[in-house]
Amino acid sequence: MSKSFEMELFLTGVLTGSHATRQRHLRQAMLIQAEIAGRWQRETPWTWQRKHLAWFLEHRIRHRSEATRYYYLLTVRLLARRLETSWRFSQSES
Template sequence: MSKPFDMELFVAGVLTGSYATRQRHVRQAKFIQAEIAERWQRATPWTWQRKHVAWFLEHRISQRSEATRYYYVLTARLLARRLKTSWVFNL
């Protein structure tokens, strides 16, 4: 039996800032992971491609406020930094 992927541990290395900011990034990263896993059956960020995260940002949260979308873009950039990729996400 395999353990579920621990997103908090995954992003811990790139998180900075206050406790509330770190918790927001962890919560949003878990939400991104859940949506991508449901849509494409990609359970871990190591299996993601840029198109998966771009889909989430463009389609899944498109009806949210501009501020909320901005914070999700920041979280997506943190995930890309942790994956050591050159993905660029704009608003």
Template sequence: MSKPFDMELFLAGVLTGSHATRRRHVRQAKIIQAEIAERWQRETPWSWQRKHLAWFIKHRLVRSSEASRYYYLLTVRLLARRLEKSWVFDV
């Protein structure tokens, strides 16, 4: 039996800022993880490619406000930093 992936532990090394900011990043990262897992059956960020995060930004945030897209973009950049990738994303 395998444990569910712990997104908070995954991001712990790169999270900075206030408690509320850290909570928001973890919450948004879990949402991103769930959407990617549903669409591509990729359960952990270690198996993600740039296209998975780009898909999330382009297709899942289409009806979101500008502010929401911006905050999700910050979380996506944080995920890329944690994965040690030099991926660049535009909103």
């Protein structure tokens, strides 16, 4: 049995802000991870491509409120920063 991926450890270096903000980013990142794992069987962010995060923003949360989509966009940008990629995401994708 493999050990589950620790999202909190993965994001430790880039998480800033209040405790509530950090917890929100962690909850959202774990949901993003679960959705991508369910759709593409990509368990860890190291295996993700830009299309996976874009899919999440465009298809999985499109019916949520504008504020919710914005907060998920911030989390996606945080994930991209942690992965040290040049991926850019805008509000039009969410």
